[in-house]
Amino acid sequence: MQVVIVDDDSSTLFITSAVIRRIDDADPVGFSNPGEALDWLERNTPDLILIDQVMPDLDGMGMLKRIRGQRHLADVPVVMITADTSVKLRVAALESGCTDFLTKPIVVPELLARAQNLLRLRLGQRMMTDHTAMLRSRVEEATAQLRQQAQELVARLARAAEFRDPETGMHIERMASYTRLIAARLGLDPEECDRLAQAAPMHDIGKIGIPDAILLKAGKLSPSELQVMRQHTVIGHAVLRGSDHPLIHLAAEIALGHHEKFDGSGYPNGVRGTDIPLSCRIVSVADVFDALTTARPYKRPWTLEEARSFIAQHSGTHFDPACVDALFQSWDDVIAVHRAHPDPDDVEVV
Known part of the structure; x- marks a missing residue:
C-alpha cells in the first residue's frame, strides 16, 4: 500500500518514511516539493497521504483542496501534520476533506498507530469496492442472460407461428x-x-x-x-x-x-x-x-x-x-x- 508523504523538511520526511516502512506492505513515497507531489498524484492513487501544513509556495490547506478536487483521490485518507493546534485550522481542514491530524513534533508511536489504523480502513474500503464491483458484474451478467433468454423465447415463439x-x-x-x-x-x-x-x-x-x-x-x-x-x-x-x-x-x-x-x-x-x-x-x-x-x-x-x-x-x-x-x-x-x-x-x- 502506497503512502505519500509531503514535507519540505528533509529530516522530518526521512523519519516519517522510516516509520511507514515499519508497517507491513506499506511503501512510502516522499516529496519535499508540493508541486511535484501533485504531479505524481494526478497519475496515481495512493492509500494514504500525509502532508505538512507549513510549506513554501503551497501550504497543506491549499494542497488538501487540490487533492480533494480530483475524483480518483476523493476517498483517499489525508492526514495533516501541523504544529498549529487551533480549532479554526482544524475545522477548516476537516471541512476541506482532511481525515485526521498529527501534531508536531511527531511522536513516532502515534504516527505508527494512526497510519496503521487508516491503512486498515483503506484496505477494507478497497475490498468493499472490489466486492461491490464484483456483485455489479454478476448482476450485469445475470441481466444480460435474462435478456438473451427473453429474446430467444420471442424468436422461438415467432418461429412457431411461422410453422402454422x-x-x-x-x-x-x-x-x-x-x-x-x-x-x-x-x-x-x-x-x-x-x-x-x-x-x-x-x-x-x-x-x-x-x-x-x-x-x-x-x-x-x-x-x-x-x-x-x-x-x-x-x-x-x-x-x-x-x-x-x-x-x-x-x-x-x-x-x-x-x-x-x-x-x-x-x-x-x-x-x-x-x-x-x-x-x-x-x-x-x-x-x-x-x-x-x-x-x-x-x-x-x-x-x-x-x-x-x-x-x-x-x-x-x-x-x-x-x-x-x-x-x-x-x-x-x-x-x-x-x-x-x-x-x-x-x-x-x-
Missing part, C-alpha cells in the same frame, strides 16, 4: 427491419429500436389459435371466417400478457394492437390516433408494407412503388402519418432490406 402459416417466409425478418428503420427515424433511442425489432416478429403469434381451415384458406375469407381470423390479436395478447419482462410486455402490446387503424376503424378495440400505442402504429406500417410486397396464393407481390403509393394513400386513415413519413424518409434502407431478405424463389420486383 407457411406463407410467412422472410416476412418477419423484413418487417422487423422496417420496424427498426421507422423507430429510428422517429427518434427512439437505439435500445428502444432494438426492443421493438425483437418484439415485432411476435405480432401474429395469436395465429397458433386459428383453425387451419381458416388460416390456410387460399381464397377470400367469409365474414364469419374473417371474424375468427381477427381473433388472432386477442389470442396473441392472451399468450404474452402478464409478463414483467419489458420485451415480452412490448410483444403483447404489439400482438393486440397492430391491426388498429389511425381513424379508429381497426380491430379488435377500435382505438384511434395516438391512443394506439406507438409500437403498434410503427408495426402496422411495417407489417402492411411488407405484406403488400410479398407473394400470396391469392395475389402477386406488389412492387415497392405500388406499396409505397398504397401506404401514402392511407396515411392518416389506416396509418399514423408520422410513421408513414419515417418509412419514406428511410427509402434507400427499405430497398436494401427488401433485397437482402428475399423469399425463396422470389423474383425481385422494384
Whole structure:
C-alpha cells in the first residue's frame, strides 16, 4: 500500500518514511516539493497521504483542496501534520476533506498507530469496492442472460407461428427491419429500436389459435371466417400478457394492437390516433408494407412503388402519418432490406 508523504523538511520526511516502512506492505513515497507531489498524484492513487501544513509556495490547506478536487483521490485518507493546534485550522481542514491530524513534533508511536489504523480502513474500503464491483458484474451478467433468454423465447415463439402459416417466409425478418428503420427515424433511442425489432416478429403469434381451415384458406375469407381470423390479436395478447419482462410486455402490446387503424376503424378495440400505442402504429406500417410486397396464393407481390403509393394513400386513415413519413424518409434502407431478405424463389420486383 502506497503512502505519500509531503514535507519540505528533509529530516522530518526521512523519519516519517522510516516509520511507514515499519508497517507491513506499506511503501512510502516522499516529496519535499508540493508541486511535484501533485504531479505524481494526478497519475496515481495512493492509500494514504500525509502532508505538512507549513510549506513554501503551497501550504497543506491549499494542497488538501487540490487533492480533494480530483475524483480518483476523493476517498483517499489525508492526514495533516501541523504544529498549529487551533480549532479554526482544524475545522477548516476537516471541512476541506482532511481525515485526521498529527501534531508536531511527531511522536513516532502515534504516527505508527494512526497510519496503521487508516491503512486498515483503506484496505477494507478497497475490498468493499472490489466486492461491490464484483456483485455489479454478476448482476450485469445475470441481466444480460435474462435478456438473451427473453429474446430467444420471442424468436422461438415467432418461429412457431411461422410453422402454422407457411406463407410467412422472410416476412418477419423484413418487417422487423422496417420496424427498426421507422423507430429510428422517429427518434427512439437505439435500445428502444432494438426492443421493438425483437418484439415485432411476435405480432401474429395469436395465429397458433386459428383453425387451419381458416388460416390456410387460399381464397377470400367469409365474414364469419374473417371474424375468427381477427381473433388472432386477442389470442396473441392472451399468450404474452402478464409478463414483467419489458420485451415480452412490448410483444403483447404489439400482438393486440397492430391491426388498429389511425381513424379508429381497426380491430379488435377500435382505438384511434395516438391512443394506439406507438409500437403498434410503427408495426402496422411495417407489417402492411411488407405484406403488400410479398407473394400470396391469392395475389402477386406488389412492387415497392405500388406499396409505397398504397401506404401514402392511407396515411392518416389506416396509418399514423408520422410513421408513414419515417418509412419514406428511410427509402434507400427499405430497398436494401427488401433485397437482402428475399423469399425463396422470389423474383425481385422494384
